[in-house]
Amino acid sequence: MITESSSANFLAAAAYARTQAGAATSHDSDATFAGGGGSVQGFGAALENAVEDFVSSGKTAEKKAASGLRGQGNLTDIVTSVSEAQMVLQTASAVRDRVIQSYQEIMRMTI
Numbered sequence: 001m002i003t004e005s006s007s008a009n010f011l012a013a014a015a016y017a018r019t020q021a022g023a024a025t026s027h028d029s030d031a032t033f034a035g036g037g038g039s040v041q042g043f044g045a046a047l048e049n050a051v052e053d054f055v056s057s058g059k060t061a062e063k064k065a066a067s068g069l070r071g072q073g074n075l076t077d078i079v080t081s082v083s084e085a086q087m088v089l090q091t092a093s094a095v096r097d098r099v100i101q102s103y104q105e106i107m108r109m110t111i
Contacts, residue, residue, distance in 0.1 A: 051092075053088075054088050054089075054091075054092050057081075057084055057085050057088045058085050058088065058089070060081055060085070061081040061082050061084065061085035062085075064077060064078045064081040064082070065078060065081075065082060
């Protein structure tokens with residue numbers, strides 16, 4: 001439990017640091033900042049990269065769970081990957097909810 005929380009906190013802090021490093025160098029929409037696997041341009045590309053990471057995390061959890069059902073694999077690895085996939089899904093749902101809430105708020109604004 002503590003390891004999962006610490007791992008999630010570390011990943012969140014690293015992502016925040018990468019985002020802030022990119023924001024500090026340039027403020028235009030075409031700003032380039034270092035991502036997890038290379039350079040990412042703009043918000044759309046960063047969002048696409050995050051979605052790809054979400055999908056790969058889910059696939060990894062599925063593979064480990066399937067190996068566990070076959071009686072192979074380490075139980076600790078299986079539980080950890082499933083927990084990470086659950087955390088990723090909760091994060092994606094929270095981000096989606098915030099985007100929808102922001103969109104609705106913008107639509108309520110008067111011009």
